[in-house]
Amino acid sequence: MFEFFPGNYVWNLGVVAALNSGGLIDEVDRACRPIREAAAQGADAGTPDFLRAWTGLTDQLVDQAEAAEKLGHTRTAGQLYFRATNYLAQAERMLSHSDPNRIPSYRRVLDLAQKSFELRDPRVTRVEIPYESGSLPAYFSAAPATDAGPAPVMIMFNGLDSTKEHMYNSEHWAELAARGISTLMVDPPGSGEALRLRGLTARIDTEAWAAACVDYLLTRDDVDPTRIGLVGWSLGGYYAPRAAAFEKRLAVVVAWGANHNWGAVQRRRRQREGERPVPHYWEHVRWVWGFDPDAPLDDFIEFADQVHLDGVVERIDVPFLIAHGENDRQIPLEYAHRSFDQAVNSPKRDLRIFTPDEGATEHIGLDHLPHVSTFIADWVADTLAEHPRSA
Numbered sequence: 001m002f003e004f005f006p007g008n009y010v011w012n013l014g015v016v017a018a019l020n021s022g023g024l025i026d027e028v029d030r031a032c033r034p035i036r037e038a039a040a041q042g043a044d045a046g047t048p049d050f051l052r053a054w055t056g057l058t059d060q061l062v063d064q065a066e067a068a069e070k071l072g073h074t075r076t077a078g079q080l081y082f083r084a085t086n087y088l089a090q091a092e093r094m095l096s097h098s099d100p101n102r103i104p105s106y107r108r109v110l111d112l113a114q115k116s117f118e119l120r121d122p123r124v125t126r127v128e129i130p131y132e133s134g135s136l137p138a139y140f141s142a143a144p145a146t147d148a149g150p151a152p153v154m155i156m157f158n159g160l161d162s163t164k165e166h167m168y169n170s171e172h173w174a175e176l177a178a179r180g181i182s183t184l185m186v187d188p189p190g191s192g193e194a195l196r197l198r199g200l201t202a203r204i205d206t207e208a209w210a211a212a213c214v215d216y217l218l219t220r221d222d223v224d225p226t227r228i229g230l231v232g233w234s235l236g237g238y239y240a241p242r243a244a245a246f247e248k249r250l251a252v253v254v255a256w257g258a259n260h261n262w263g264a265v266q267r268r269r270r271q272r273e274g275e276r277p278v279p280h281y282w283e284h285v286r287w288v289w290g291f292d293p294d295a296p297l298d299d300f301i302e303f304a305d306q307v308h309l310d311g312v313v314e315r316i317d318v319p320f321l322i323a324h325g326e327n328d329r330q331i332p333l334e335y336a337h338r339s340f341d342q343a344v345n346s347p348k349r350d351l352r353i354f355t356p357d358e359g360a361t362e363h364i365g366l367d368h369l370p371h372v373s374t375f376i377a378d379w380v381a382d383t384l385a386e387h388p389r390s391a
């Protein structure tokens with residue numbers, strides 16, 4: 001993995017995520033050079049510096065985008081808003097729950113993403129998914145194939161610390177669209193806008209919100225009801241297989257990172273085994289799962305022990321892909337094998353391990369994200385064509 005900040009895994013992960021989600025190396029380099037010394041102080045201590053540097057880059061791009069808009073150069077403006085969304089979303093991801101800049105920064109990310117849709121990607125629109133007494137925020141990418149009638153669709157769940165804006169910037173939806181598949185990019189409870197602005201925290205029974213997504217998609221006349229799939233990355237590698245085990249209207253499922261036993265990973269992290277995805281980690285996970293920030297860590301760890309797929313993946317009866325990096329420093333490779341070995345009732349189960357020689361070997365392939373994205377898109381397209389569910 002490209003490591004701009006020696007010894008600071010968390011910041012390096014943010015850098016490669018930005019670069020592999022439409023960022024430009026010159027822009028990232030100019031933002032990062034002034035904060036090299038801050039990076040050496042550790043991932044937690046320097047987050048205000050990280051936000052300041054990347055907000056400065058965002059400001060510069062927004063100024064350029066507004067100037068381009070005034071001249072009628074909408075394509076240029078859209079590209080600038082797209083990259084501004086990417087950079088600010090990565091910086092916001094680093095902040096602690098208690099940082100006063102977190103919510104204002106995220107609201108700005110939402111505004112920038114909307115401008116990017118309007119000027120760069122008009123086939124991506126904001127939608128609301130009815131859920132319990134409210135709704136879940138999401139983006140829907142309508143594949144060009146929908147112009148001719150109903151098309152397959154993949155629901156996409158993010159993870160512990162990502163947002164639907166990260167999914168948008170990854171352009172996985174564009175890869176799917178090129179293969180005739182629409183995408184519903186969702187902030188489920190415990191992530192993104194659902195957590196930040198609506199206070200919806202994560203839950204173990206992820207089939208509850210997967211069912212809400214399917215219910216919503218079945219109301220659309222541009223969706224093929226026999227070809228609705230689900231992909232989840234990072235903690236979504238738990239969310240998605242768990243949902244597919246119990247929500248039987250799905251046609252395929254993909255674990256983009258095999259998060260088979262998230263509870264065991266928390267015990268490893270407590271012992272400083274493996275890397276953590278974000279600064280201020282224990283504050284963040286308590287927030288995601290609805291724990292008081294001062295709750296005893298022992299109580300949280302005991303709760304987290306319930307977040308696993310043992311006895312669950314056996315219930316998956318649709319095609320199941322597990323994509324995992326050989327050098328994933330967050331989620332041990334053994335969990336990819338465990339999910340694969342236990343998915344005995346899947347009619348088509350595939351395990352794809354990405355190696356250091358080819359790249360995409362780090363967590364969810366962030367070091368070569370397009371390589372994983374295109375592999376998954378090809379697998380999904382082939383599999384949805386071969387294995388539709390009954391209407």
